[in-house]
Amino acid sequence: MELPIFSVSVLANNPSPIQFGSSNCLNIDNYLVQNKEHTFLMRVRGDSMSQVSVFHDDLLVVDCSLKPRSKDLIVAVANREFILRRFIRKKNKSYLENGKTENPPIEYDSKQGINIWGVVTHVVHKSRTG
DSSP, X not given: OEEEEEEEOOOSXXXXXXXXXXXXXXXXXXXXXXXXXXEXXXXXXXXXXXXXXXXXXXXXXXXXXXXXXXXXXXXXEETTEEEEEEEEEETTEXXXXXXXXXXXXXXXXXXXXEEEEEXXXXXXXXXXXX
């Protein structure tokens, strides 16, 4: 699906009529998905990541072909359940943080039974409810 993109100028001093610049089209599919065969949508349940602007019912675009970089949001599998965390790399160690500051990050080691499943490339949430 393609949608138009408009560039709009906003003046801070004197009011002026609204003037739209040239429009281009953006293919939403191509923007959100780089590796179609390895990309999935997942819905967020819970609010543990709200401090990093990921909310209950948001949609995650998750690419399973990417290797996580420090500060990426990732989806991992732990105890046969999906979990959403921030991947942190410090001094040759990796950590998984959730959005709540009172919970300390856990050191990540694939031998612990936690496997990184994919990297979140986009978070889609509604700004208007109802």
